[in-house]
Amino acid sequence: MLCSGFNVVGFNWISSPAATELESIVLDWMGKMLKLPSSFLFSGTGGGVLHGSTCEAAVCVLAAARDKALKELGGWENITKLVVYASDQTHFTFQKAAKLVGIPPSNFRLIETSFSTGFSLSPENLRFAIEDDIKSGLVPLFLCATIGTTPSGAVDPIAELGKVAMEFKRWLHIDAAYAGSGCICPELRHYLDGVELANSISMNPHKWFLTNMDCCCLWIKEPKLLVDSLSTDPEILRNNASKSKAVVDYKDWQIALSRRFRALKLWVVIRRHGLANLMYHIRSDIAMAKRFEALVGEDERFEIVVPRKFALVCFRLKPKVEEEDLNCKLVEAINSSGRAFMSHAVLSGIYVIRCAIGTTLTQQHHVDALWKLIQDKAQSLLM
Ligand code: PLP
Secondary structure, eight states, rough: OOOHHHHOOSSGGGGOOHHHHHHHHHHHHHHHHHTGGGGGGGTTTEEEESSOEEEEEHHHHHHHHHHHHHHHHHHHGGGGGEEEEEEETTTHHHHHHHHHHTTTTEEEEEOOOOOTTTOOOHHHHHHHHHHHHHHOOOEEEEEEEOOOTTTOOOOHHHHHHHHHHHHHHHHEEHHHHHGGGGGTTTTTTGGGGGGOOSOOOEEEEEHHSOOOSOEEEEEEEEHHHHHHHOOOOGGGOHHHHHTTSSSGGGGGGGGSSOOOHHHHHHHHHHHHHHHHHHHHHHHHHHHHHHHHHHHHHOOEEEEEEEEEEETOOOOOOOOOOTTTTTHHHHHOOOOHSSSSSEEEETTTEEEEEEEOOTTTOOOOHHHHHHHHHHHHHHHHHHH
């Protein structure tokens, strides 16, 4: 309400010093909560910006990585040589972003994952893919590693992938859209180990951090690369503050010129709840997910397909040969009841039902009621 009511249009520092300065401050607060190295913070040598979505953040960092690489290679004609790497669990938004910045879709490598690695990206397989491409005359550009993949919450091994990215001098981006919020808790922070090897990292407070849509934090070690790629300098926007280079002009850190006062909502969330309450929120969601997982485990008709990650449980009715699409029918029955909405994923060909606890108002009794609904619908189906 405040953000809409004030209607600040802060494209550069001079148009709203308050919106700009507050954004830099909350990005540093958030970065410190996640214990990001100072190389990502304004108080260190990097900086952060608020985007509306991970997709926008991905387009911007890919553009920065692309332009840096093309400069090194000597020209735009080399764009068809650039290759982007991700796992087959990486959010599809990165494929869209790569296409948008001109990377040929055939140069997007989706490296296969499996149950054996818990659906995380294997550094060895990444190395094989990179070496193959180099042999074919292509140029590795960018690797996206994920902390908390969308289908199952899998975590890629950042430290090991970071070493491969460094060896080949490629850009490493970490997508922590969903699970990044969890990393404010000391017991989950280890998932970010190795973040110091990344060039950029993003997470969405609008997913699991009590923040309303839309809010995506992007931190980058060398903001200059983003600005080199995205800046525009029309006469109408020239001013002494920008000329001094002592201020941040966020229009050069994003796609659009105009921007909302998003920092205000993250500021309100952090000030209103405080770190201890935000950690409590994450932990209580995880406790509810653990309880849900235990309930599933107690019912012999069901099974947990992959071990729970964060507050996401992937489960299914045990397969019966004569009824292959039983789980799909179960999801349809739950959703058409109008009482709950569940989504699914397919992991190595296996259809799984996803139960993700994470919205602001979810309480234990909602989760218990959901489980009862699932059991009732399963009972009818099995009969
Ligand atoms: N990355 C991950 C891991 C996600 O789970 C999602 C959304 O579910 C996204 C990226 C896409 O985020 P956005 O809608 O902000 O582009």
